[in-house]
Amino acid sequence: MSEGVDIFSDDPAVLKAMIAALQAENARMSATLQAHEQLVQALRLRIARLQKQAFGKSSEKIEREIAQLELALEDLLVAAAEQRNEPVDEDDGEPLAADPGTAELRPRRRPRVSPATLRERRELDPGACCPDCGGDLRVVGEDVSELLDMVAAQMKVIQIARLKKSCRRCEKMVQPAAPSRPIPGSMAGPGLLAHVLVSKFDDHLPLYRLNEIYARMGADVPDSTLLDWCGRAMKVLAPIIDRIEAEVMAAPILHADDTPIRVLDRSRRDRGLGKGVKQGRIWAYVSDQRPWAGTAPPGVVYRFSPDRKGEHPRQHLQGSGGILQADAYAGFGQLYERRADGSRQFREAACWAHLRRDFHDVWETTKSEIAREALDRIGKLYDVERVIAGQSAEMRKAARQRHSKPMVDTFKAWAEAQLLRIPGKGNLAKAFRYGLSRWPSFELFLEDGRTGIDNNPAERAMRPIGIGRKNWLFAGSDRGGETLARAMTLIETAKMNGLDPQAWLADLLERIHDHKINRLGELLPWNWAPDA
Helix, strand or coil, X not given: CCCCCCCCCCCHHHHHHHHHHHHHHHHHHXXXXXXXXXXXXXXXXXXXXXXXXXXXXXXXXXXXHHHHHHHHHHHHHHHHHHHCCCCEECCCCEECCCCHHHHHHCCCCCCCCCCCCCCCCCCXXXXXXXXXXXXXXXXXXXXXXXXXXXXXXXXXXXCCCCCCEECCCCCCEECXXXXXXXXXCCCCCHHHHHHHHHHHHCCCCCHHHHHHHHHHCCCCCCHHHHHHHHHHHHHHCHHHHHHHHHHHHCCCEEEEEEEEEEEECCCCCECXXXXXXXXXXXEEEEECCXXXXXXXXXXXXXXEECCCCCHHHHHHCCCCCXXXXXXXXXXXXXXXXXXXXXXXXXXXXXXXXXXXXXXXXXXXXXXXXXXXXXXHHHHHHHHHHHHHCCCCHHHHHHHHHHHHHHHHHHHHHHHHHHHCCCCCCCHHHHHHHHHHHCHHHHHHHHHCCCCCCCCHHHHHXXXXXXXXXXXXXXXXXXXXXXXXXXXXXXXXXXXXXXXXXXXXXHHHHHHHHHCCHHHHHHXXXXXXXXXX
């Protein structure tokens, strides 16, 4: 609409022209937003399909495509938000002037702000006198709304001045000892080191980006210095990592999983991976007794290996025993074998979610009614699990024996019958054979209430590695992979215990040199309390 048009005009022709212009503008914006929405839906559908493919058999190509599409979707939604001209009520995510055609592009919920977040009260006072009659005003109430704002982080140089004093009687010089530093001889404070570690290993920021961020904050810290700080800080924290590893690996029930990472290897060229790059593995071993009300705290240990040979998990688990819940990886096989005396290191617990995934893939591709029935039968087992989550092991076992065992027995008989009816070389038959060939391990959760129905705790522990792969292309070396694994052990165990990993690491780095070695357990994430 022209800026010269008089919006208060009484001329019908002018008003009609204004209405026509507004209608045209509204139609243009509606068409643009509708096109945006269609593209958003297409991108979301494509991402969902790729995620289903990646959820089963992992593919780095699929993961890269998902990352690129998610970035494109994010840019599109930002552009759509820029074009919106109506205010949005973040209490319910709806626009104050509703337009149902673009609801998909609007915020879905109000931002969640912790009660512990710092709050600043700003009072707007109308004054002491009435603006109309000059009478005295009295308070009858107030309307309070909230505005979420950001206080920018800033660098701080702490000057430590140690005064020297001399005794007037004996001439002795007296001066306080220098306080210990997280890294002897370094000017890096504990808070800064913790920020570097969390930014690199949890937020997956390359150190060159941290260098740029810190430079904007007034401290130009070279990449080489940041690398040195990371390495030396990890060495300082090694006793805590060792204690976490000892506690977790001694648990009676462990969940295990692994995922690939690319590693620079200048000693050779690997076909299919590019010059000087090989594929290493990150392994995760999780202890989480919360689903069965166990007393031990949760924790996760990450380990790196240069390949996927079975000798690596066997070496990782050589001091452990009990129940191991994992996939059907052959490298775990020796851990389940009976020894000469009839005992064995681990009992194998299989993952019903993994079995369900195989049937889901068949259903998605063929719409097989048999696969659909398998999904329904397994879903009923999960209905029981949702009810007994967090109950004691004894109660879980009793409920499973009463409700789940009959369904499991029926599922086995039904699966054996289906194998006689379907083609033996198809994916559906392969899914049935996968379950039936390892049936005792699929039944173990019925016998032991501590055992989970699936290996989801370990799969959740792998997600941070997957997220990291979207930000860094490869680890710099085998040693770099080992450092990544040890740093993730610290950070993810802290998260599992409800801690802010940066606050915890900052406190550790400040206290650890002066902490008594025989009281090191006080600093573990499940025992830690901030130093008053």
